[in-house]
Every structure is written in C-alpha cells, then in structure tokens.
Amino acid sequence: MTLSTGHSAALDFAQPEPPDLSSGKYVKLWQGPQHPGITGNMSLELVLDGDTIVSCKTHVGYLHRGFEKLMERRSFIQNFTVVCRIAVPEPTFNEYLYSHAVEEISGIEVPERAIWLRTMNLELMRLASFLMWIGGQSGAFGQYTVPNWTLAYRDYVLDLFEEMTGARIYHMYIVPGGVRAGLPDGFEERAREIMKGAEKLLDQIERVMFNNVVFKARSKGLGIITPDMVDPYGIVGPNARACGLARDIRKDEPYLAYDRLDFETISGNEADAYGRAYLRLQETRQSINLIRQCLDHAPTDGPFQADMPNVLHWKVPAGETYVKAECTRGEYGYYMVTDGSEFVRRVHVRGPSYTHAIAVMERLAVGTNIADIAGLMVSLHTYPPEIER
Amino acid sequence: MNTVDEILDYAIDQEQQAADFYEDLAGRVEKGGMKEILMEFSAEEQRHKQRLLAVKSGEHELTPEQEVLDLKISDYLIDVDATDDISYQDALIVAMKRERAAYKLYSDMAEKLPESHLRKVILGLAKEEARHKLFFESEYDERVLRDN
Amino acid sequence: MNLRDLLSPFFVWQRAFEKPYTSIRPTIDRPGAPAYRGFHINVSEECVGCGSCHSICQNHAIDMVPAAEFEGRTGDSGLRPRFDYGRCCWCGLCVDICTAASLRMSNEYAWISEDPDEFHFTAGVDDKPWQNNEHGYRRAEGYHLYPPKRIEMDMLSPDESVQSFEEVARGYSEAQAKLEADRCVECGICVATCPAHMDVPDYIHSIRDGDYEKGLQLMYRTNPFPATCGRICTRRCESVCPVGILGEPVAIRWLKRFIVDQVDAKDYPRILNDQIIESGHRVAIIGAGPGGLSAAYYLRKKGHAVTVFEAGETAGGMLRYGVPSYRLPDADLDKDIAYIVSLGVDIRYNTRIGKDIDFEQLLQDYAAVFLSTGLSVPSNMRIQGEDHARVLSGLQVLADVASGRDPGIGSRVAVIGGGNVAMDAARVSRRLGAEVTILYRRRIADMPADEEEIHESQEEGCNIVPQAIPVEIIAADKPQQVSIKWGEAEMVQDPTGGRPRPVLQEDRMHTDTYDCIISAIGQGSDLDFLSKENQQQLAIEWGKFTPGEYQQSALQKVFVGGDVANRTADAISAIEDGHHAARGIERLLNPDGFTATQTDNTGEPA
C-alpha cells in the first residue's frame, strides 16, 4: 500500500442516509455502556444488516464527573490531586500537563532533577499503559492468555510507581514546581530488573500474538485509517503514525528531557488494526529504552522542586496557555486560563480519545463485522473517561 | 554549751529569735506587700525551728556529711539595715546575711572542737544553716537577679 | 497463512513457569512500599494543632477537634486533626503542609470494620495499630509547600549603625512585605499567644491584598501602638509561629511595621473613623506610658473624658526614655501617640501624683482611676563601693541620651547585666564612641535579653564577658575612672531545682578599670506616691500590684496595669492591660450597656 499525507478532497463527510429501521431489514443493537470491549463507559448505537454494521452512533455521558468545573473551585495545589483521575490508565499525563500549564503561566522554572524524574515517570506511564492495551487488544479478539501476562506484568511497573510515588494508580507525584520526592534507595536496580523482564515478555508476546494466525486474520484490514483522514479527523499518536506520518511531539516539539534522549519517531506503513498494534509494540520497547536512558542520566541529588510560594494562598498571575505532551495515544493537551486569583478561571482538557472514540469510530465502524467492533475500538486505543472531563 | 542538748537548745532559740525578728519587722514596715513577705520569712524560720525540735527528740537526724551548694551571693553584699521602709531586696539580704552568720558561727565552733559527737552535731547545724542560706540566696538569684 | 503463524501461539507454554505476580492465598499480607501513602499517623506530642492540614485538604476530610490530653502547651491550639476516611483520597497534601512534620502516613492500607463510624478517627489520639509504623509516606527533605526562610530585613551594617542613632532596621519594601506575608499559614496560634490578641493573620492578609488601610483598622482594634510595636515588640507571637518549627517564623513584627509605614498619619482619622459619643464620665490615668495611653484610647472611644497625669515632660514612658531611637525613632512613637491624643485625651505633663496632686484627690474627682506608672527605680547591686560617682544606672544613661543630654560615660565602659536595658545601654554607649564590655553573671544563652539584641550588640562590637560576677567597686587612681573587681563563675546545677546557678570562683578574680560602670541589672517600682493605707489596700506583692479581673484592684475605682502590674514587663502587655482596664472601667461605669457591647476578636467586649 502506498500512502500519501495531507488532505484529500475525496474524503466524504456527508452523513449517510439513516437506515430505514421500519423496513425490517435491520437490527439495532446497543453495545455498552457496560460492555468490556468498550474500554470504559460509553455506548455505541449500532445498526446491523446481518452481521455488518451499517451505522454507528456514539454516546457518551456515563462518566461525567465535571473535573474541569471542580478545578475552578479548588486552589492551584489542590487541583493536582484531582486531575490524575481524568484518564485512569494514564493519570501521570494529567499531572504533568496541569503542573506544566501552571508553571508556564507563573514563570516557575523546574529544576533539572525534577525534569528527568518527570520524564522517567511519563515513560513508565507509557509502558504501563501499553502493557494494559496489549492485553486489551488481544482479549478483544478472544485471546485471553496475553491479557493475563500483560496485566500481571503491568503490576510490576505499578510496583515501581508505588516505590517512586507512594501510590500505584493515582500517583500524585508530579506537582506544580517539580516532583514530590527523589528516587528511593535501590530503585534503579529494581527498575532495570523489571525492564529486562518486560523486554523478554514483549518478545514472547510478539511470537504468540503477532505471529498468530487468528490475530492476523482478525486484525489485518480492520479499521484502516488512510493518511488523508488524519488531519480532518484530528487523528494523532500511533493511530496517525501507523499510516506513515512521523509525528511525535516528543521529537517534534521536545519537552522535559526528550531533546536529550536518543530515540527516533516510529512510524509504520500498515494503517489497519494489526499495523497499529505492531507499532504500539515497538513503542513499548522504545519506552523501555527511554526509561533506561532516564535511569542513566537522572541526577541523584540536587533540588527536585522549585522555590514555591505558600500554596495555601497561591495566586497565579493572569494568563493563558496551551501545553501538550505525547501520551500513548497521541497529543494530550491542557488549555488553561487564569485571572490572577487563587482559582483557575478555566481549564480545558483535551485527550486524543475525543476524536478517536467518536468521529473516527463512527466512520470506521461502518462496514465492519459485528464481531470485530470491540477489536476495532481497542485498536484505536481510547479512554472514555478523558472524553468527559 | 558543752552538751548536745545545750547546743540544740541554743540553736532552737536562735531560730525562734529570727522568727520573732521578722514578725516584729513585719509589724512595722510600710511598703505594700512587704508585710506578707516578712511573715513568710518568719514562717520559714519557724519551720527551721520545728526541724531542730525533731532532731532533739530523735525523730530526725542531722546530716553533717552532706555537701550544700554555696552560691556565695551574700558574702559580697554590703550590710543593710532592717528599717521600716525596707525593700524586698534588702529584706532578702538581711535574711541571707543572718543565715550566713549562723553558719559561720557553727562552723567556727566545730573547728575548735576535737572529733566528737558534739562536734558532729555542731557541724550538722552548720550544714543546716548553709541550707537556709541557700534557700534565701536562691530566692535572691531568682527574683532580684532575674535580669542578671 | 504460513505454518509459523500456526505454530507460534503454542509457545505460550514458555511462560508457564514464570513466577506469578499474585499471592497464592489472599490471606498473605503484602506490605505497601516504604513510602506508600497509607493510613495517617500523627505524632500528637509534636503536632501544634495549627490546622494547616485542614486548610489544604480539598476533600474536607479533616476536622480540627479538641484533644484534651495535649491542651495547654505554649504554641499549641489544643486541637488535633480528625480524619474522615469516607472523604480522604490519600493525596498526602496534609502531610506535605504539616508545619510540625508531625503528620505522616503509614504504609498500611487494609482496614476492615463493620462499624462505619470507625473510619472517622483522630490520628495519634485514637489508638490505631499503625500509629507506630515506621514506614509510609512522609514529606521528603527539601520539599516545601511554603517558603521556610523569612525575607531578610535590610539592616544598617554594624559599621554604619554605630555611627549614629539612625534606625537600624530599614523596613520592608512592598515586594518584600508581600513575600513575607505570603508565608503565613493563618493558623491563629499567634492570636492566642499575643497578650493583646491582635488579629495577626488578618492584617497579614491585608498586606497580601495590598489593603493597608484595612490592616491599620484591624491593628487598632487591639493595639493603638502599632508603629511602636512594629519595631520593638517582644513578639511572643513569633516564638509560637508554627512556620518557625521547621523554618523561620513569619516576621510578624516587621509586617506590622510595614502596614503602619504605608499609611500617612494625616489619613488616620479618615481610616480609623473613631466616632466619639460623650458619656459624661471622667476617668483619670496616672502615667502616659503605653499602658496609660492604651487605656486612654479605648476609654475615649467609649466617650469618657480622659485626663492623663504624667510626671515627665513628654508622653511615651519607657518607650520614650528607655528604648533608644535607633530601635524606635521618636517620629514613629509620636505617630502612635498623636493619634490617641487627637481623640481629645488631655495629658497634664510635669504633674506627679503624690507631689503635685494627691492620689486621694483623684479618687474623689474621678469616676475611675487607671494607674500604670511603670518601673523607674534602678535596682542596686548592693556591693561595696556601688555609690561611686562613676557608677551610673542604665536607665539614667538612656534617659539622658533620649533627652539630648550627655550622660558623660567616657571612652571605656563596663555594662553590668544581661537584659534588654543592658543591651540598650551598651549599644547606646557604642554610639557615643565608647569601647564596651558587658559583664553578665550567667551564660550568654541564659541572658534574658532578646537574642536579636544580643547578636546585634556583639556585631556592633560590644564585648560580652559571660559568667562574670561583680563583687566590689573600687576607686581608681584617677577620679574620672573607677575599678571593678569581679570573679569568674561556674554554672552549677541546683539540686533543689531551677535553672543552673552561677557560683563565684574565689580563686579567679579580676580587677579592671573603666571610665564608668553602667549598672543595668533590673528596675523596680516607685509606689511612694501612694499613702500607706492605699498601699495596704491595693494588694502588692514583690513590689507589683496583683490585679483581679479586668485589672481591677482591691479598691473598686482603681485599675492597675503595665509594668507595675504584670510579670512580662513589655510594651504589648502594658497595652493589653490598658485595653483590658478600659473594659473593666466600662463595666464599672456602664454596667447595663457592658454586656450588650459588641465583642472583638478576643471574644471580649470591644
């Protein structure tokens, strides 16, 4: 397949004629909001012609917790305990971006040690998140061995989080000003040990999952994203890279220590579910490599927090910023407006699932076999919690 | 004063005299608050007397061997008169000096005596007076020399 | 499809022998990581009940509740944090902000109970199995949620400062004041500790808001001497400020000064807006020191006609004649006094009660009398030779300098004493060009003087000789000189208790000659203006009054306060005594209206 980038005039955004349900030809089926294949609480309203989906409409609203609004009534320090909950499997990106936005507006310079510890934390997060995703993708095609492996192994990574941050899921480690602590004794050795095991696991997964006749049969050709869809649909991250676009914020607009790390943007040339999966497998290995580099370079002493004002009555100057980072699913962004008071005026959290799970999903679902709908959704790597902030 | 009882009687009498002295002064002073202080001194002397009575009756023993801290405060202070408008600083000086004099008296007395039970008793009385001196000197150190 | 793809799935057997992550049985405990954020631990003896944990918790999971066992220590609110585990999210912000580092978390995370109320507990008070757990989250070294260090005050260098009587502390700039004000955690322990219960957190808040007029109003509620106290207060508030436990206490005194310095005296009437409705009662005050004038201010606000009788020719008492101008410039003291006087307080200068007017006369002419005559009689050392002409009293030297007279100290002086008066006399002597030696009978650490004063006097070149006991003053060869004999002292623990006491070492005596000796070992009251009967009636102990409720003496009409009636003998205590006496006098004169008056922040009637 040859791929071109850029916008194509051929792309059709017109809403298809709604199927005539009274014709008796179609069946309407709701998938979710509690279906495990949905990767979170949202639902798909599917219309089937036989086994084939002729229309898909997405519904969200089951997970709305009003985080953005909550933040407008909490102090700048208190918010950092809230934001992690926005994307459960990847809380750290919220911690980092929230903190970074506040720091940008207040002109706080984060010390070198904190920069490295943050980078390592984010890569550990990508590793843990990819491990969980691999299990999800495999399971969505009815293969339940790999999920047991990856979810169990993810727990070893969570052990590292527990040591480093004091918690397994909601780490609350990256705070405005820096991080909350340095690394505990012996962390480096344990981290290297776990990275070694992860690498071995990934090799085994490649063998039993990616060289698996059933997995190939189910995922190849499923949910093809063509380069001309990328910009109009706002597709980012592995979903975009798999169709050949070498776009990675870590490389293109480096933040934290990424400009000092040795890595290349990975892009693929098969934009179906299989291609995306394989690219994610590579990126998982890349994260292991980056974690090792962080372990090599992170300073072991010096401050890990900038000089901070008293957070009990911290007023951030009036300002506005948009900050972003490359999470496992692509560009994760925080838009923040402050008005000089003790509270943030507005925060807008934009996770990649917003487009991937709604517009992209509605398009790719059409024509798909009903049995593949869960596999398709997982292959877009979406987290409904981050759609509803 | 050759027997233990005689010397104890003398000492008891001295304490009574001291108690009377302060009581008498308390009756004369004019400054507000001094009366109470002097009555307190008098009561302190009464307590000394009670202690010696207990020694005499054998209920209590003197402790001639025990070391008593000597702050040496009164040693370098000038003599003051126990006038009607005595201040509390001066009242303390009078008290310290009286205890010091008694202490000196007994220790000088003991020095002239050969090793004997009587000598032990007199030494014991000296230590007793040294303790009284310490009591008033500590008070002086606490209150008068507070800023110092 | 190729054969490899068909066979490779069977390689799953390879992991069959990997060690499983999970435990074999659910009963096996897996302890949390050493820094795990588990259940809370509070070391109640270290906690000061500042409530910062309560303030920072976004879940309102912490209530501050009284904990009887720990009540009553200085700088302790007596409250302890009570946790509601139905709300807590184990973020640990409470641990991070804890000013005493008493709050931590254990690495315990499993807690099963049938009783939901159990999950509402006072850490460190209610017995919990993890209270002594040595693992768990605690704030990392070097991690702060408020700046631990205070903003340095600009000071004249010691070389400059000894050249003149110019004020040494230069005052904060607005930027500095705002930064320092930012450090306050608003616990209010200072309010409880301040003798006058000033609204410290609130006026500090007004600095953060840049609203200095509001700050001034807040200060005048409890203290009409803010310009003065902002410079020379003994600041017990700072000694209990919990920010000082792990860092340096908030510079409360300098912040108070900053507010006053921002407001022009001519704007005071508009800002403070003290409306006076005449009551028709007449009250006499003896002594125009801070005690007397504070009473005058609050009595005047109640509408009473106030007459202050002052023996001296100016107002201010020891603040004028004692505290030197490099610590408290006259202009600032005058700023405070002028506003009080502007409310219509009548001060009769050069009028000594007992000499010019009889005390009995006042009792007849006035509805009430407040007496705050201070301590004016220097204590004597009572050593041989003390009456030598070259032995001066510290108070006299300071009063001379304050009045522009030359105290004639010469060029080499010895100051005896370790209190603030001694430090002031020494530093004043340095400014008069003398070489200064301070003889003090105990250790430097025992000096009752403010640490800052000791430090600054040393910086300005005063030589402190500790453990030096003067024993005799001897005439020197030249009449304008004098010799002092002093002995070294050893500190000995008194077996009967109390602080270690200095014991003279008679084999280590020294004799030195100076141009003068300044004795500053304390001062006592002069109550001779009262008749014998009055003295008997007024209840005096150790030369001081022992007032009852609202500073009322045994004579119903007479209220007493200030240095002659309190143990602390500082300006702020005198100010509070004056305010308190004003309340008492109001109660006496207006018993019906009294309970109805509005209360100020201390809970007392304003």
Ligand SMILES: Cc1cc2nc3c(=O)[nH]c(=O)nc-3n(C[C@H](O)[C@H](O)[C@H](O)COP(=O)(O)OP(=O)(O)OC[C@H]3O[C@@H](n4cnc5c(N)ncnc54)[C@H](O)[C@@H]3O)c2cc1C
């Ligand atoms: C050298 C020195 C330094 C000090 N430094 C500090 C410090 O840094 N911080 C601090 O908080 N405190 C300090 N103090 C203490 C503080 O000055 C006093 O606590 C405070 O002034 C007491 O106020 P007062 O109203 O009780 O008495 P005073 O200020 O002593 O005022 C008493 C007034 O009564 C007048 N008076 C007395 N008798 C009569 C009479 N019979 N008739 C009419 N008038 C009479 C006197 O002339 C005097 O003006 C210092 C004191 C001294 C001496």
Ligand code: SF4
């Ligand atoms: S851990 Fe967080 S949520 Fe829990 S009490 Fe402390 S501040 Fe509140």
Ligand code: SF4
């Ligand atoms: S912050 Fe610490 S010292 Fe203050 S009340 Fe809470 S536990 Fe106690």
